[in-house]
Amino acid sequence: MTTSSTTAGELPCGSMEPAHIHRLQCSRQWRGFLAALAEEFVSALAPQELGTLMARIGMRFAAEHPLPASDTVQGLQDAMNHVWSALDWGVAELHQSPAGMDISHRFSPLAAAFGEPHAPWATGFLQGAYQQWFDAAGGAGLRVQIAAAADTLGSARLRLAA
Amino acid sequence: MTTSSTTAGELPCGSMEPAHIHRLQCSRQWRGFLAALAEEFVSALAPQELGTLMARIGMRFAAEHPLPASDTVQGLQDAMNHVWSALDWGVAELHQSPAGMDISHRFSPLAAAFGEPHAPWATGFLQGAYQQWFDAAGGAGLRVQIAAAADTLGSARLRLAA
């Protein structure tokens, strides 16, 4: 790919350049702490246990950040983004599908904070947060699953289904 | 206390006012996450275990932030503050005493992040970080102990002794 092949509106992203900016996704104050926390966690627990632990933390987080009632998917998405945006935690998009609800969460700080190799289990935090929010919205019996764990940019996909 | 009783150079600090500023000690992005992490931790582990866990995280953090060699206590203190200051993690002061070395760490974000009730075990992070740095500086056999856990302002005292 050459720079000239990018179309209008696209930014040329070289192989090295974004790394610096991606680190800015996680505030400097906690980068070192959270990286050390991640290393300690992986030395003590299996990935599945780590995912479950992060999901429990995510459920507590969402319970402390309850959403106002909403009649529509768009209203629910807006309420979620009101929380995420204020914390520089990225952007959520909800899409209803025959199989349930697709959740696209772009640009979380999880990869920048815990390190890219730990992004898969760290995504459990988003799983737990969305689970709690959907439970509170009345989605009894539906489960949030991870469809694609957070990538380098902290973007993940999840799915709510029976 | 009335405002007029404060002497020159002192700031009038009412009972309510500092709370807002103290919250600024912890970056907004991770306040909610770390508060939820703390709640999950205390539901699963005893305070002593939590202190030990935090100390292990602190040791990993310090190992990832090694200090340059220093011949003097002042040089060591400067090297430590070089790390802390860049991360908005407060200020360290070292004082040699007959019993060992007193470490005063003021204004860590630990209380603002984990919540004041959890500051005692969260102080384990500082204990582990200083332990690792003193070990690396050649203080074999000396142990860092917590003399006074982090207060509302995130200020704690520790001691290095045999």
Place this chain on the structure above:
Amino acid sequence: MTTSSTTAGELPCGSMEPAHIHRLQCSRQWRGFLAALAEEFVSALAPQELGTLMARIGMRFAAEHPLPASDTVQGLQDAMNHVWSALDWGVAELHQSPAGMDISHRFSPLAAAFGEPHAPWATGFLQGAYQQWFDAAGGAGLRVQIAAAADTLGSARLRLAA
């Protein structure tokens, strides 16, 4: 004042200690830039001109952060704090009085950013922001004046009157 004289709920604030925390009121990224900007401004403009310039910047800021319509003073205050809180710009309180409306804005980052000596003219930013918001809310002909410029903590008082 000794520490033991502080009553329950009050924090002991020594003469030196708060300075470190107050600096945290202004994000590290812009502290140096804004301090240099302030020095350049005072070398070129008189204090009154600086206040006017800051007021114009404040009006533009408020126009870019419009408030939802509100029927009550409380609703207006909540809408203002929704903006300020999300940016770590402190807390506003509105009080109706026979003479007009008193505005107390506590803990702005203005003193931490521009330096305490420059806080008086920097307060013009708040004056302009509130002027714009009250104009948009229908307060035609009413003027926001500074009653007490921002102090060390960035706290200021303003007044809306005919």
Place this chain on the structure above:
Amino acid sequence: MTTSSTTAGELPCGSMEPAHIHRLQCSRQWRGFLAALAEEFVSALAPQELGTLMARIGMRFAAEHPLPASDTVQGLQDAMNHVWSALDWGVAELHQSPAGMDISHRFSPLAAAFGEPHAPWATGFLQGAYQQWFDAAGGAGLRVQIAAAADTLGSARLRLAA
């Protein structure tokens, strides 16, 4: 461009995605203020005057952040990056050439803060900062010029020459 066309090590950057992350280059607390400042500036001053004003601010900034003496270009570059890195202001690279010294400054927060249309004159800040640092390092008579103003990512190129 499809994602599959990106080569190993490159990140897929869609047309919309980077914008969100780029905003993170400027801390949330000052985004609104600095955008309003930029609008006020362009309403009052011509681009060339704005560039000169920013250069004066940059010179004051650099004078307040003096560099330790260095015998080599690499040492000078390291000292500069020590300042920039601590403030999340990006990365500088110096390259000596027959014509003088090329300065590449990548990922400044200038475009994210002042807005991309204002990045050209905002680059004056970097021009002034490097001018002051080279003056202090003994480069009497040499001038820093802007070779390419800050782009969307805040990356600019400057040149020191007679």
